Amino acid sequence: MSLLGDYSDPDVARKLSAAITRAVGDRPCSIMEVCGGQTHTIYKYRLRDLLPESVRLVSGPGCPVCVTPIRYIDAAVSLGLDHGALLCTFGDLLRVPGTVMSLEGAAAQGARIEIVYSPLQAVERAEARPDRQVVLLGIGFETTLPGIGLALLRARERALVNFSVLLSAKRVPPVLDALLGSGRAAIDGFITPGHVTAVIGTKAYDGLCARYGVPMAVGGFEPLDLLGAIHMLVGELARNGSANLNAYGRAVSAEGNLRAQQVIEEVFEERDGEFRGLGVIPGGGYGIRGTFSAFDAERRFDINVESREPAGCRCGEILCGILQPWQCPLFGTDCTPDTPVGSCMVSNEGACSAAFLYGG
Amino acid sequence: MNPPLVMLGHGAGGRLTRQLVRDLFCRHLGEAGPPTMEDGARLETPASAELVFTTDSYVVSPLEFPGGDIGSLAVCGTVNDLAVMGARPLWLSLGVVLEAGLELERLERIVCSMAAKAREAGVRIVCGDTKVVEKGKGDGIFINTSGIGALERPLLPESIAPGDQVIVSGTLGDHGMALLTLRSGFRVTSDLRSDCAPLNGMVSALRSEVEVKWMRDPTRGGLATSLCELVEDRPWGVVLEEGELPLSEAVQGVAELLGLDPLYSANEGKMVCIVPPGQAARAVQLLRSSPYGRSAAVVGAVSTAFPGKTIVRTRLGTSRVLGLLSADPLPRIC
Numbered sequence: 203m204s205l206l207g208d209y210s211d212p213d214v215a216r217k218l219s220a221a222i223t224r225a226v227g228d229r230p231c232s233i234m235e236v237c238g239g240q241t242h243t244i245y246k247y248r249l250r251d252l253l254p255e256s257v258r259l260v261s262g263p264g265c266p267v268c269v270t271p272i273r274y275i276d277a278a279v280s281l282g283l284d285h286g287a288l289l290c291t292f293g294d295l296l297r298v299p300g301t302v303m304s305l306e307g308a309a310a311q312g313a314r315i316e317i318v319y320s321p322l323q324a325v326e327r328a329e330a331r332p333d334r335q336v337v338l339l340g341i342g343f344e345t346t347l348p349g350i351g352l353a354l355l356r357a358r359e360r361a362l363v364n365f366s367v368l369l370s371a372k373r374v375p376p377v378l379d380a381l382l383g384s385g386r387a388a389i390d391g392f393i394t395p396g397h398v399t400a401v402i403g404t405k406a407y408d409g410l411c412a413r414y415g416v417p418m419a420v421g422g423f424e425p426l427d428l429l430g431a432i433h434m435l436v437g438e439l440a441r442n443g444s445a446n447l448n449a450y451g452r453a454v455s456a457e458g459n460l461r462a463q464q465v466i467e468e469v470f471e472e473r474d475g476e477f478r479g480l481g482v483i484p485g486g487g488y489g490i491r492g493t494f495s496a497f498d499a500e501r502r503f504d505i506n507v508e509s510r511e512p513a514g515c516r517c518g519e520i521l522c523g524i525l526q527p528w529q530c531p532l533f534g535t536d537c538t539p540d541t542p543v544g545s546c547m548v549s550n551e552g553a554c555s556a557a558f559l560y561g562g
Numbered sequence: 563m564n565p566p567l568v569m570l571g572h573g574a575g576g577r578l579t580r581q582l583v584r585d586l587f588c589r590h591l592g593e594a595g596p597p598t599m600e601d602g603a604r605l606e607t608p609a610s611a612e613l614v615f616t617t618d619s620y621v622v623s624p625l626e627f628p629g630g631d632i633g634s635l636a637v638c639g640t641v642n643d644l645a646v647m648g649a650r651p652l653w654l655s656l657g658v659v660l661e662a663g664l665e666l667e668r669l670e671r672i673v674c675s676m677a678a679k680a681r682e683a684g685v686r687i688v689c690g691d692t693k694v695v696e697k698g699k700g701d702g703i704f705i706n707t708s709g710i711g712a713l714e715r716p717l718l719p720e721s722i723a724p725g726d727q728v729i730v731s732g733t734l735g736d737h738g739m740a741l742l743t744l745r746s747g748f749r750v751t752s753d754l755r756s757d758c759a760p761l762n763g764m765v766s767a768l769r770s771e772v773e774v775k776w777m778r779d780p781t782r783g784g785l786a787t788s789l790c791e792l793v794e795d796r797p798w799g800v801v802l803e804e805g806e807l808p809l810s811e812a813v814q815g816v817a818e819l820l821g822l823d824p825l826y827s828a829n830e831g832k833m834v835c836i837v838p839p840g841q842a843a844r845a846v847q848l849l850r851s852s853p854y855g856r857s858a859a860v861v862g863a864v865s866t867a868f869p870g871k872t873i874v875r876t877r878l879g880t881s882r883v884l885g886l887l888s889a890d891p892l893p894r895i896c
Contacts, residue, residue, distance in 0.1 A: 319820070
């Protein structure tokens with residue numbers, strides 16, 4: 203199989219589309235794609251046009267940039283400007299608005315900010331610049347966490363005194379739990395995130411499916427991966443089932459990636475997690491374990507910031523699937539990719555950015 | 563022994579400056595360089611020709627990359643701007659800002675590649691200037707080239723009509739993806755190369771037989787940006803067929819990996835043009851006979867179905883709108 207062609211084969215797509223339409227009948231259902239990467243594919247290929255009107259797709263809270271709290275951006279800006287640290291960041295965090303400015307704004311004022319593609323590159327920067335404090339802006343869900351963990355392990359092994367991580371790491375199962383528990387979003391089935399689940403394994407959702415009586419299916423990031431997951435979910439809904447399914451078997455197992463789990467376990471511990479727009483979710487995040495506290499930027503630096511969410515921004519409700527992007531009064535007027543108010547308009551995984559770029 | 567470097571003195575206007583200009587720039591540029599060392603160049607304008615004048619500045623990191631360097635870029639970029647305006651490129655000026663500490667040997671390589679591209683394009687660098695800034699105040703070398711060309715036949719974007727065909731001269735996004743991969747520090751082995759090339763020969767061969775209504779070299783912002791700018795406020799739009807877009811496997815792979823769209827990625831040796839439907843096949847044939855147009859293809863058509871919009875019809879038969887990006891596309895986290 204070729205990634206670049208076979209997972210977007212038009213004949214298979216048409217067959218899946220027809221099978222989905224048959225399985226749904228006239229029973230409407232709402233399906234949430236949890237991950238921002240999936241949102242991006244759905245918009246890029248306009249998969250909605252291949253689905254019957256009775257299937258409503260709703261974007262979920264799985265875009266790491268979108269859920270990063272505004273205080274985090276403010277803290278990073280302060281590290282760059284007030285503390286003179288060299289910041290290493292993933293690219294799409296650059297333009298997320300903070301209370302006063304984004305990281306891109308801080309760079310224009312003289313903060314030293316470099317884009318990295320792997321957390322280990324930040325460790326290399328620290329080794330190359332012993333005269334500078336290097337801070338990795340470590341955000342993400344369970345997908346990026348093992349990489350950040352490896353960076354911390356390497357920094358400890360090399361006894362680096364100028365490397366630290368400003369962490370904002372999130373866990374998917376608790377946020378789904380909170381979403382289902384609140385009862386506000388009325389979601390009938392979930393496409394669970396492919397990369398996250400490759401790490402934590404499908405078993406992480408068994409309890410949720412049983413407790414809330416809602417089916418889930420792991421989805422990949424190619425058009426057929428997603429249509430396949432939707433097909434599984436509508437079939438399960440037609441049977442009134444709530445099974446925990448896997449439409450991304452080529453990457454995901456029930457147990458997940460044990461080595462990656464080990465790294466997470468060694469370096470991080472579960473804590474409450476603050477999500478932009480959603481508030482604090484019990485057990486929804488990770489912190490750096492005490493044994494690695496020397497590398498925790500929150501401890502190394504005295505970070506003093508006052509943060510405020512932007513007025514009128516509905517990112518929180520969009521991340522929960524309560525509103526669609528175009529239902530936010532700021533969408534496309536005050537909030538555009540040129541002048542983002544909320545984080546969902548920034549990353550190209552963000553539901554608002556995708557809806558703006560590719561048309562709702 | 564340490565390699566000889568550019569010094570502040572090279573910009574002071576004295577003997578060192580003369581050495582740099584005469585022994586490095588002029589020597590390597592040869593007959594593609596200035597005919598005299600005066601303060602300006604006297605140009606004999608072609609009889610009754612309207613002139614086209616353009617300027618562009620080049621800042622690129624790294625300075626040298628697979629498929630080219632800042633020197634070849636500075637010549638090809640300005641030559642191509644003239645060519646897609648419908649002009650025959652004639653003369654370039656060359657302004658160079660050097661950062662003290664740049665290895666002279668490296669500068670020599672860059673000047674040599676400028677000379678080679680100028681010779682290939684048949685243009686002459688008729689005047690120039692060098693300045694040196696302190697170490698830390700530049701990025702090795704910044705170049706500005708301005709260019710003058712003789713307008714042969716103007717293009718006629720007003721005559722574009724529904725059904726006209728959109729043609730690209732080859733694989734898309736090569737330059738942008740090659741540089742991004744280098745800058746990312748990814749240790750991937752790939753055959754990604756910049757497509758940096760002078761296109762005036764190919765354009766001229768195309769226009770000798772085909773009525774080209776509009777063309778552009780889709781540099782920064784890529785094909786998507788060029789087309790979005792074209793269709794803005796027009797009563798028609800462009801529909802691209804995703805399956806027809808020429809993309810190398812390497813570009814597709816890296817684009818997937820970084821979460822970027824090659825349609826927004828820069829090209830430095832490609833052109834996109836619009837021709838009447840009856841001439842599309844011949845246009846592709848002519849382009850393919852040039853070394854820089856081997857994978858030329860018809861990729862879409864002008865349509866009144868989506869006025870003012872650029873649309874991509876995906877392999878799945880669905881359609882999405884290509885919009886203008888606000889700034890550089892940013893690589894995704896995961």
